[in-house]
Each structure stands twice: as structure tokens, then as C-alpha cells.
Amino acid sequence: MADKSDPNDLFQDAIGKQTEMMQKLFGTFMSSGRMQTPPMFDPSSLAGMDAPQDMRQNIKGWAEVSAKLQKMWLDFQNDQRLSVEAPIAVVDPMQWAGAMQDWFGQMPLTEPEKQKELWEESLQLWQTVLGRYGIGPEAMNETETELPRTDRRFKDRRWSDQPAFALIHQTYLLIAERLDAMIDEMEGLDDAKREQLRFATRAVIEASSPANFAATNPIVLERTMETKGENLVRGMEHLITDLKKGQLTHTDPDAFTLGENIAATPGKVVYETPLYQLIQYSPTTEEVLETPLVIFPPWINRFYILDLNPKNSFIRWAVEQGVTTFVVSWKSADESMADVVWDDYILAQIDAINHIRERLKVPSVHAIGYCVAGTTLAATLAILHRRKEEKKVKSATFFTAQVDFSKAGELLHFIDDQQLAGLETLTPKGYLDGRYMAAAFNLLRGEGLIWNYWVNNYLLGEDYPAFDLLHWNGDVTNLPAKWHRDYLTDLYRDNKLVQPDAMAADNTPIDLTKVKTPAYVQAGKEDHIAPAESVWHITDHFEGPLRFVLAGSGHIAGVVNPPSSGKYQYWTNENKVSSLEEFKAGATETAGSWWPDWIEWLQSQDNTKVPAKGKRKPGGRGDKVIEDAPGRYVKKR
Incomplete structure (x- = not known):
């Protein structure tokens, strides 16, 4: 390549x-x-000067x-x-x-x-x-x-x-x-x-x-x-x-420290495996919903996109709404993960769900899957249904997640045979260096993410700004080469996930039409990574009750949009519709963040509350934990 x-x-x-x-x-x-x-x-700038001498000085200075x-x-x-x-x-x-x-x-x-x-x-x-x-x-x-x-x-x-x-x-x-x-x-x-x-x-x-x-x-x-x-x-x-x-710098590299002024919501790492750490956040309310929430962020990025700072942290906001919140922090791939495949990420999601259920002694959890982790969550739900274990997940929320990749947008440009063959040369140690992925994503918006900074950084010589989102964007993660290749071929190129039983994980065939779990599906109106039209097609496969919400902006700002910001808007449509265009035609626009709509929907699934005590407070008396949030894995390069 x-x-x-x-x-x-x-x-x-x-x-x-x-x-x-x-x-x-x-x-x-x-x-x-x-x-x-x-x-x-401007010749006037030479007024009062000995022009020949000034010229000589300028020539010397340029030399x-x-x-x-x-x-x-x-x-x-x-x-x-x-x-x-x-x-x-x-x-x-x-x-x-x-x-x-x-x-x-x-x-x-x-x-x-x-x-x-x-x-x-x-x-x-x-x-x-x-x-x-x-x-x-x-x-x-x-x-x-x-x-x-x-x-x-x-x-x-x-x-x-x-x-x-x-x-x-x-x-x-x-x-x-x-x-x-x-x-x-x-x-x-x-x-x-x-x-x-x-x-x-x-x-x-x-x-x-x-x-x-x-x-x-x-x-x-x-x-x-x-x-x-x-x-x-x-x-x-x-x-x-x-x-x-080997990477374009967008922001001041010394402006942010994990756990201090970014990814700083208080919590503890309560469980870990070679693939992920499980973080539980400390409650801020006296009572919490009985059913806890687990968030699966994409492993192509750091989880703290949902915990940038107190003002725009979805994690902190969810905790403040009285939700016991867990987040998976994926390990950046290294040589030890050369054989990791999709099965491992699906099993990791099931493992996290089971651990939370056992830890809090509850029958089920609410789950969120963001981007590729949402794609994986869909497969996880299909497997749980096939195994008659679907009640372990009370509801599922999908942030800009695709299951049907026929309309997957500009990323399809990277999955022809020539591009896929080129990837083989970039993964000699069994993992893809995250800087390649970052460069590819930057290329999707070259004018805003490459050339603007090329001019500012290299030609104008300007100082770097302190911007938490850009800091996160440059905090890359490595990907297991085997799974990355399979992801591009099986999902993006061959679109197998929406073909019943065309794929399997842990020896269990995957059929999305078996999923009846209540689902909340959020798409970004201007998303170029997971286009809204592509995200919409999840409605063609799930059989359970589903609420689709179209949010203003794109893949990141469309998700990370706290109510306090007063930005953007979202659209809902309570009628039964068969296409995104039909959804838009009859949609009701609401100004601001869609988060309040989501929490209302979540509470409607089960509003039972319990005291925020015992293991609802991680690290309390008798609760053995591993370390403070955000943990070691998010700091591993």
C-alpha cells in the first residue's frame, strides 16, 4: 500500500x-x-532604515x-x-x-x-x-x-x-x-x-x-x-x-493526563482478562436502577471517547442518572494477540455480562455497543438467543453500529483485493499498528484532519491546541491482524453477518433474525464511517421492539452530545415505517441531545431501584478490586 x-x-x-x-x-x-x-x-516598512544594510541583514538571516x-x-x-x-x-x-x-x-x-x-x-x-x-x-x-x-x-x-x-x-x-x-x-x-x-x-x-x-x-x-x-x-x-x-500530531501531547483531566470519572477496575479490563464507576445517587449497564466501546479506539471530561462525559452522565455503569477497556493488541479472532471479542462480551450478573447478583444487564462493538453485540445477542440465554440482556443500545454493510460508505474503498493484500505486508508481528488505521480514518476527511494541520503545524509553525477530542483521536490502538482481516473480508466485503448462519462464533451459528431483545438504535445524520442508511438496516433483521433515533452530526459528535451543550437535534418517528427516507419524511425533530430520550427509554424497560451500597460501590468494604479507573490497559500503547 x-x-x-x-x-x-x-x-x-x-x-x-x-x-x-x-x-x-x-x-x-x-x-x-x-x-x-x-x-x-511593503516599502514603508523600510522607513528610517539603511535599506542596503537591512537587505544584507535579511540575506544573512535567510541564509x-x-x-x-x-x-x-x-x-x-x-x-x-x-x-x-x-x-x-x-x-x-x-x-x-x-x-x-x-x-x-x-x-x-x-x-x-x-x-x-x-x-x-x-x-x-x-x-x-x-x-x-x-x-x-x-x-x-x-x-x-x-x-x-x-x-x-x-x-x-x-x-x-x-x-x-x-x-x-x-x-x-x-x-x-x-x-x-x-x-x-x-x-x-x-x-x-x-x-x-x-x-x-x-x-x-x-x-x-x-x-x-x-x-x-x-x-x-x-x-x-x-x-x-x-x-x-x-x-x-x-x-x-x-x-x-509515524503519526500526524493534532493537539498538544502534554495537555492531558489519563485519570486526571481526561478519563477521570471515579471508578475501579473490578475484573480483567488478557483481552480487557472491566471498570465499574462509583455511584453519585443514593439509589440506582437494579439492572446495571455495561458499555462495549470499539476496540479500534480508546474507551474514553465516552469520558473525555466532566462536561461531555456520557459515562459520568449515566452515573448521575442513577445507572450502575460498567465499561470495558480493551487491550491494545500486541504479539501475544496474534491469534485473536471475532469469537474472542464475542466471548469477552458474554464474559463481561456474566461477571456483572454474578458480581451484583442480578439476572440481566442493559448493554451498549458502539460502532464495531455494536456489530459484535448484535452477534452476541444472536448467539445468546440461539443458546436460550437471551434474558441475560434486558435491552441493547447501538451507537452508530452496522450489521448490514452493503451501504457502509467510504470505508468500502479500503477493502478491494489490492488493499487487502497490502494489509498482509503491514502486520508481520500479528497485529496492525494503530497508526495505519488512524491515517486511513484521517484520509476519509483529509481536508479537515490532514491538510489543515499540515498547513498549521508544518508551514505556519503554530503551537498545538489543547483539545481533548483530538487527543483521543491520536491515542491509537493496535488491532489483532487476523481478526482485522476477517472483519474486512467477512463483514465489509462479503456482508455475511446478515446472511442467517453464514457466520458462527464459539461453534454457534449467528442468525440476527432470532434477536428479540428490545433495542435502541442511534445513527448520525452526517456519519461518514457508519452512514445512517447503513445503520438503519439493523431494523430489517431484529425481530424485537426497536426504537430508531437519528441524531444530528456524525460518528463522534452525534454520540457525544450532552444535554448541557444545547447543540444539534435528533429525530424520532413513532409510526411503523419501512425505510430511512420514510422515517425522515414523518419524523419529529427535537432540539438538543438525544440522551434524555435514551434514559427515558432505558427506564421504561425496568424502573426498579435499589440502594447504592455493597458492591454497587466498587472498592468498598470487602470488595476486592484491581486498581483505580481508568486502569492500565487504556495506557498501554
Whole structure:
């Protein structure tokens, strides 16, 4: 999957090209009398100075910066040569250009007629743009005429103040627009391949944005002149740090400490296995619901997405509602987990359910499954029903979880035979390094999760923000290679889970149509990881009473939306409907968080309460526990 070109050669080549572009651009600015002088070259800034001497000082300063950058990069190269283990190859969006090269070659852009059309349209665009500045045959008296195309990446006035930068980004937007349109014109593509090509094209287009290059980004150029290149030095420091750790940094790595200002809801680890730790949280009410709650978070992420801070912690909020709350903290995979498969995660869920029942002496639990753990919870319920043990789970809640993967969205682009074969080369020790998965998920939203930070971190040299959600996003977990491969092939590619008895776990066939457990299904309206249309299809298979709720926002914000935030909304429909579109057409919109709707539904399953004492208070007299929450497993890298 990774680009096999020498990254050092690629970097040096990119630096050389950018330097050449910058020299040409500066030359254009300084030699063209028809272009306004950029703010960073404002002659008034030299007032009262000996200009020749200042120039000499500037030249000397730039030489020092250049030497510093070169030394930093050479030192990094030397460190890598001496390193026993090479750094992980972070997924490069430009790899899609190579992976899809045959399809790109068939795009209509290669046809002479299409090239002619694009050239003519480009000429017209340039005349229109230059006319805005009083240049050329289409010169306008009003210089504030809107540019033909808009994009939030270029909303800063510096992209439109100068005709050079206006031409650069307007031409880029035109080409991007035409490339996207041409995908629809290609013949001989099935829908899946067309969408994969669209995804690959978008990745390449995003990577090629003029905003991502110092020489073509006026904001970066201005910052560079203001700081005399120190932003580039800081940016190089950030880049080298990220290359060494093999991961893009989004937030201040020292801003958060687990158990102190993140994942800090009080509780105890009351049970553990080689695969997971079970955390029980301390009650804050005198009485609690008799039936406890166990939350199964996805093992591709850390559980504390549901416990970021006191204001947005679902876990803390559930405890405050009088719910005895347990959470599973999955262990990040290592070599000892090379043989872990789906059966192990299903058995772990059943084990956690049984342990809680025995610990609190209750017949059943409420269960929540988030994302892939929700997919697994569906299989767990099917197995319990097949074994006549379904009463162990009183209700099941699904956060953005899929069981039918026919409409699974953009992640389907990663599961063709070429991509799956590539995964084999990334898992020599029996597990997939979580940094690969993080890079893949970032690629789904490249503009917001890659290139925005590329510009801020590496080109502008800005300090990192302290943002708990971004901290969690970068706190990656490793995945068992065998199960990860089976997950992509059996579920995403072959969609076996919705085929009765096509899959089995612990020698028990799985048939979702046997599930009659009351279910609450939450989907995110803008979810690109588990699209709402895909999540909806759980309603086609479960036979028990089911409440479907469509929440505003996406895969994370759609779930982590406390009532106190006052954000977003959710939709419900009390009528019997057969499709998501029908659901939407008759839905009632409610402002704010869907959490109160969920707790009301949970209480309606059984509102019996008991005193919050004994083992309802983990770590009390006579209760042997392992350690304080959030436990060791969540800290293991």
C-alpha cells in the first residue's frame, strides 16, 4: 500500500520544487508593475532604515534559517540510518494516484477534445479573474467583483487581494471541479469502482491544493516574512517529530493526563482478562436502577471517547442518572494477540455480562455497543438467543453500529483485493499498528484532519491546541491482524453477518433474525464511517421492539452530545415505517441531545431501584478490586 519511493528523495525533490516556485513567484511580484506589492514587501516598512544594510541583514538571516533547516533534516536522516527500526510509513494520500493509475488513464481528460475544452475554459477563467483587477480585455471598473468559485480553504482575503494568488486558487478549483465531473462521464465502471475512483481523485486533489505549499500560500509567505523564517524552523521541528513517531500530531501531547483531566470519572477496575479490563464507576445517587449497564466501546479506539471530561462525559452522565455503569477497556493488541479472532471479542462480551450478573447478583444487564462493538453485540445477542440465554440482556443500545454493510460508505474503498493484500505486508508481528488505521480514518476527511494541520503545524509553525477530542483521536490502538482481516473480508466485503448462519462464533451459528431483545438504535445524520442508511438496516433483521433515533452530526459528535451543550437535534418517528427516507419524511425533530430520550427509554424497560451500597460501590468494604479507573490497559500503547 505504501509508496515505495525513497521518502528522503521525495522530500528533497519537493523542497527543490517549492524553492524554485517561490523564486519565480517573488520575481513575478517584484518585476510586474501591474501587480500590487504584497504586504510583506511593503516599502514603508523600510522607513528610517539603511535599506542596503537591512537587505544584507535579511540575506544573512535567510541564509541562517536555510542552514538551520538543512541541518535539522540531515540530522534526522542520520538518526534514521542509525535506527534499528525504521519509522512506520504513514499513509500517503498520493498513493491513490498510483493505485488507481489505470483508471486515471481512462478519464476523459486524456481526450484531445476534453483537453481543448479545459484549456479554453481556463483562458476564460484567467481573463475573468484578471479583469477583476483591471487587467486585460475584460477589465472591470469595480475591483470587488466576486471571484467565480469559492471554497472555505481560500476564504482569507489574502487569497483574493493579489491577482497571482487569485489565479492560482481559482485555476485549482476549476481543475478539481472538472476532474470530479469527468468521473461521471467514464464508461465501463461499476458503481463501486466509480465511487472508489471518486474517493481516490478527491484524495489527490486535496493533497494538491495550493494551500498546502509554502510557495503558493500567501498566508504562509506573509508569516514567513514576518518571522524571518522562524515559522519554517518550528514547522520542521513538528514535521521531524511526527516522522519519528509515524503519526500526524493534532493537539498538544502534554495537555492531558489519563485519570486526571481526561478519563477521570471515579471508578475501579473490578475484573480483567488478557483481552480487557472491566471498570465499574462509583455511584453519585443514593439509589440506582437494579439492572446495571455495561458499555462495549470499539476496540479500534480508546474507551474514553465516552469520558473525555466532566462536561461531555456520557459515562459520568449515566452515573448521575442513577445507572450502575460498567465499561470495558480493551487491550491494545500486541504479539501475544496474534491469534485473536471475532469469537474472542464475542466471548469477552458474554464474559463481561456474566461477571456483572454474578458480581451484583442480578439476572440481566442493559448493554451498549458502539460502532464495531455494536456489530459484535448484535452477534452476541444472536448467539445468546440461539443458546436460550437471551434474558441475560434486558435491552441493547447501538451507537452508530452496522450489521448490514452493503451501504457502509467510504470505508468500502479500503477493502478491494489490492488493499487487502497490502494489509498482509503491514502486520508481520500479528497485529496492525494503530497508526495505519488512524491515517486511513484521517484520509476519509483529509481536508479537515490532514491538510489543515499540515498547513498549521508544518508551514505556519503554530503551537498545538489543547483539545481533548483530538487527543483521543491520536491515542491509537493496535488491532489483532487476523481478526482485522476477517472483519474486512467477512463483514465489509462479503456482508455475511446478515446472511442467517453464514457466520458462527464459539461453534454457534449467528442468525440476527432470532434477536428479540428490545433495542435502541442511534445513527448520525452526517456519519461518514457508519452512514445512517447503513445503520438503519439493523431494523430489517431484529425481530424485537426497536426504537430508531437519528441524531444530528456524525460518528463522534452525534454520540457525544450532552444535554448541557444545547447543540444539534435528533429525530424520532413513532409510526411503523419501512425505510430511512420514510422515517425522515414523518419524523419529529427535537432540539438538543438525544440522551434524555435514551434514559427515558432505558427506564421504561425496568424502573426498579435499589440502594447504592455493597458492591454497587466498587472498592468498598470487602470488595476486592484491581486498581483505580481508568486502569492500565487504556495506557498501554
